[in-house]
Amino acid sequence: MAEHEQFTLKHGEHLLLVRSRPSPSPRLPDCPTAPLEKDATSLLTKVPTPPPPAQDQWLLRLPNELLRKNFRAAHFTIEKDTAALKTLLKDAATAAASGRGATQQDALRSLDAMLGRMRGVKRKLAAHADTEERLHAQSAARIVHLDQLYAVRGADDVRYEAWSRRRLDRLLADYLLRHGYNDTAEQLARERGIEALVDIDTFKSMSHIREALRGGSIAEALAWCTENKKELRKMESKLEFLLRFQQYIELIRTQSQPKLLEAIAHAKKHLIPYWHTYPTEVKQAGGLLAVPPGASHRAYAHLYAPARWAHLADVFTTAHYSLLGLPPAPLLHLALSSGLSALKTPACHSSAAAGGGGGKNKHPPSTIGHGVCPICSVELNDLARNVPYAHHTKSHVEHDLVLLPNNRVYGRQRLSEQAKKAGLPQALVKDIVTGEVYPGESLRRVFIT
Numbered sequence: 315m316a317e318h319e320q321f322t323l324k325h326g327e328h329l330l331l332v333r334s335r336p337s338p339s340p341r342l343p344d345c346p347t348a349p350l351e352k353d354a355t356s357l358l359t360k361v362p363t364p365p366p367p368a369q370d371q372w373l374l375r376l377p378n379e380l381l382r383k384n385f386r387a388a389h390f391t392i393e394k395d396t397a398a399l400k401t402l403l404k405d406a407a408t409a410a411a412s413g414r415g416a417t418q419q420d421a422l423r424s425l426d427a428m429l430g431r432m433r434g435v436k437r438k439l440a441a442h443a444d445t446e447e448r449l450h451a452q453s454a455a456r457i458v459h460l461d462q463l464y465a466v467r468g469a470d471d472v473r474y475e476a477w478s479r480r481r482l483d484r485l486l487a488d489y490l491l492r493h494g495y496n497d498t499a500e501q502l503a504r505e506r507g508i509e510a511l512v513d514i515d516t517f518k519s520m521s522h523i524r525e526a527l528r529g530g531s532i533a534e535a536l537a538w539c540t541e542n543k544k545e546l547r548k549m550e551s552k553l554e555f556l557l558r559f560q561q562y563i564e565l566i567r568t569q570s571q572p573k574l575l576e577a578i579a580h581a582k583k584h585l586i587p588y589w590h591t592y593p594t595e596v597k598q599a600g601g602l603l604a605v606p607p608g609a610s611h612r613a614y615a616h617l618y619a620p621a622r623w624a625h626l627a628d629v630f631t632t633a634h635y636s637l638l639g640l641p642p643a644p645l646l647h648l649a650l651s652s653g654l655s656a657l658k659t660p661a662c663h664s665s666a667a668a669g670g671g672g673g674k675n676k677h678p679p680s681t682i683g684h685g686v687c688p689i690c691s692v693e694l695n696d697l698a699r700n701v702p703y704a705h706h707t708k709s710h711v712e713h714d715l716v717l718l719p720n721n722r723v724y725g726r727q728r729l730s731e732q733a734k735k736a737g738l739p740q741a742l743v744k745d746i747v748t749g750e751v752y753p754g755e756s757l758r759r760v761f762i763t
């Protein structure tokens with residue numbers, strides 16, 4: 315029993331470390347063969363209060379990203395409209411000063427136009443201010459939620475159970491939103507009072523665009539690309555090119571003379587400039603002109619395939635997630651797989667356990683919470699089959715570790731590769747995470763003892 319307690323504790327510790335550094339965890343005893351006296355939950359009571367896991371980072375990061383986006387939009391409005399206003403003002407002043415044909419009426423009209431424009435700016439800015447206020451309130455609610463975890467004294471504290479329940483609700487809502495079940499997610503959030511903790515609006519607008527793409531409409535996704543042009547370019551996203559390519563394919567699909575001419579003009583404007591970046595696709599685009607949709611030409615048939623729409627929707631979803639710093643997989647999957655990894659031991663999938671009907675089953679199939687290893691239970695055994703072990707028999711630490719002046723440790727080879735990629739002179743290295751640059755001689759070798 316004592317052995318198993320230690321095992322759980324070590325797992326708990328590993329869970330906390332799992333995302334911060336890939337340190338080799340201590341050797342864990344194999345899964346106990348006899349049914350345990352306590353279930354896993356009660357063993358977890360020994361675990362000290364865990365800090366919020368890395369998967370909760372996005373909880374604060376997303377409102378922050380949205381705030382930045384909102385600020386940028388407000389800034390753009392001010393820049394654009396004040397520039398226009400200055401021009402209007404200058405024109406009016408010149409006309410009045412020169413006195414050429416400018417009556418009092420004209421001057422009043424142009425002043426009215428300016429006032430109208432400024433009212434428009436005020437309206438737009440008020441909307442941005444509302445969004446900002448809502449996002450700040452959301453961030454505050456999330457900070458309170460994460461802060462509650464620090465008030466919990468241990469996993470046996472009743473408050474911890476309430477907190478984990480809330481987290482599970484959050485993860486479920488995230489899962490539902492990512493799969494397009496927006497109404498269900500909204501209802502769940504409302505019932506549990508966690509509206510401020512889930513990003514319903516963001517996912518709703520995302521699924522609107524995704525569904526439009528699936529339905530064969532590009533306009534929504536293109537508008538989104540224009541809105542986020544700079545960021546997408548920084549990310550080197552292929553999305554806009556693929557959307558333009560699809561527009562081109564749709565023009566050719568019609569096979570009507572004016573549309574084909576339009577397709578050529580479209581290619582010149584939107585595809586040819588990417589000749590060096592996406593040579594294969596641009597070449598295919600050229601060839602496509604000679605291949606009507608009915609022809610069963612293997613090299614071109616896939617361009618006319620309806621499956622391209624689903625692919626475009628996937629490319630959009632990926633771009634959307636990375637733009638907002640959201641993990642590509644549902645958070646529920648992350649939590650589940652790290653939990654399964656932490657509890658999994660080699661004995662859980664030994665031939666006897668996996669055989670099922672083998673007769674002499676060391677871990678009889680059973681339901682969770684009945685005093686057996688959770689991974690050996692019928693519900694989780696299959697799910698855990700392909701997840702990696704938290705326990706590593708081999709060290710994954712790089713062999714050539716060096717210490718940077720900022721006390722961060724990396725492999726020397728990785729640092730020099732990174733420096734080469736960043737185009738630094740040979741004598742310099744760059745911190746992979748923080749981006750700080752140091753001379754090569756400031757590195758100190760690290761020996762693991």
Ligand SMILES: [Zn+2]
Binds near residue numbers: 659
């Ligand atoms: Zn087991």
